[in-house]
Amino acid sequence: MCPATLEIKNLGLSPYEESLQIQKELVASRRSGGVPDQLLLQEHPHVITMGKSAPEEHIIMTKEQLDDHGIRVFHVGRGGDVTYHGPGQLVGYPILDLKPDRKDLHRYLRDLEEVLIRSLSALSVRARRRDNLTGVWIEDRKIAAIGVRVSSQWITSHGFSLNVRNDLSYFETIVPCGIKNVEVTSISNELGEWVEVDMVSEIVIEEFSKIFELKVDKRLTDNAF
């Protein structure tokens, strides 16, 4: 049987609310079968997003401090606690139909972790899972966060954020994923060299298509002329 199609949408630097709107549209289209499985890739301007279970005190800064730093805050319908997104971080939102054979939320989370672990491995960064702490870790340093939503009919949205070369000091504004004293890291930080987000997204696309057994329909995803 031919593998199903995965369509890649590379949104570049995309305002959080726009990506949210696009996800909303795509979830509806995916549910009605109007589009194949999707992987939205982007970077966001500085934002803090709060999952449903996130208490306000997990944002450490005051509203004024956040404004000074140009950080916006969104409350969103995904699982998980608070997280930060900003330029230099690769954010991926898979809009997948998990029916009929992937209807397992834990398996979906582990699959997303596997995509990131293998991508990091391709970049010579050795990453791992930690028990009961969803996400991807380098030893005890967090490099990727995961928080997803499954809408009716098993359509996924939200997803993962992988620190590539972002300014990690912004994580000091929050208690990442509600875990206190957690150290965050990035690919550039681990390798000690500048790494392009575009290059990482190429690798993630490849690993993603392997893990989810999808064939990539790469519509104009690179900016090479």
Add this chain to the structure above:
Amino acid sequence: MSLFKVPMPQMGESITEGTVSKWLRTVGHRINKDEPILEISTDKVDAEIPSPVAGVLVEICVEEGRTVEIGTVLAYVDTEGEAEEISSIEESSNQQSPQKMSTGFMGQKSLGESDQTAVIEKRNRRNSETERLKAKSSPVVQKIAKEHEISISNVPGTGHLERVTKTDILRYIKDADIHPGRRPSDRNNSPQIDTVTDSGNETSANGEIDIWDSFYNEVEHPSFPVGPGDDVFPMDKLRQITADHMVLAKRVVPHVHSVIEVDFSSVDQERRNISQKGNIQERGISFTAFVTWACSRLLTKYKNINAVLSGKNIIHRSRVNIGIAVDLNPGLIVPVIKDTDGLSLAEISLKINDLAGRARSGDLLPEEIAGSTFAITNPGVLGTVLGMPIIPKGTSAILVLGAIEKRPVVVENAEKNVDEIVVRKTSFISLGFDHRIVDGADAARFLLDLKKILEAFPGDV
């Protein structure tokens, strides 16, 4: 009356329990099969749970915030018509959208089967709760509302607990301006009209996004009839990408080109000096390398030229990564010299030779053709005088060199105080720029600075 149990579903092999995070429908509500009625959350996942049957939601057994095991009954749905009465009374007692009705209360318990009075009371209480939360909007939103004489409770909120954010209220005002007939008169405070506005917005927003999505991402090349004896062959991947990118770049970016004539005599002299010294691995430094070097020095100053327009933002690139078009004959590829502003002329020259060589032998790495912030192309080596190139996607400008050839030039002879016609090597250099973010005067200043640097070479840089 036939009651159907809605259990906490098994959402994965290793999942044993789930937390009810939000009821999306309330007791008395008529629901369709597969319509989401609640949200549950487990580790890092929020999931919508659809109703397995059509009917009326008659009892909610698990409050929001409670965690229960798989299989626990969450709610009862009456699959027969008896409870329709409740539903119809509710609808006439409240005209707001179902989404709005469902929020602003916590942990509602079950109701008597046909206790209509209780239903209405609850609903009213819930409304006032919603309004109270909405009214707790930020001072900015309240100020905007006051200025525009809007009641905040009429504005659909997307913030925490449906609170109205600044974006919400600004969108509301904008939409009201576009569809003046739809703006509810806040004095009569009619929720009915509000609902119409709400759904009206949604439709137009969807339509626009579809159009822009295809406008920015999809290219369809029209077909033409094939004549007898014509050869037809499919484009290879490189040609396909090039073809699509060219159409998109022209479709999206308003191109403008400015041209300046540059005297390359000083540069030409320097090239001769270098080749006589035999350094740079005994290769000459190309004119392209000189121009690349000069541009790299200017691009840190001309921020909008080393930039890209992205949505509603302008991104000034922190790095100066110059793409150099390499003719593959057939085909063309643009390898990128990263951080050109930190390289010397000799380093740039070596880098160009290396990348161009490997481009022709097909040995470039993917990252070596990505991430350019500005591009230079030199079809002038083939003799063309003037170019009007297309700006590569993701950047705001491209520079093209015309043929550098001997031309008669009028110069002032200061000693004799006369004009003279002399022979000079000159070229017409053209800058194609994205007129949304680069103004004509900026482009002109950039070109003039470039001319000065090249004509005064090596100058004091």
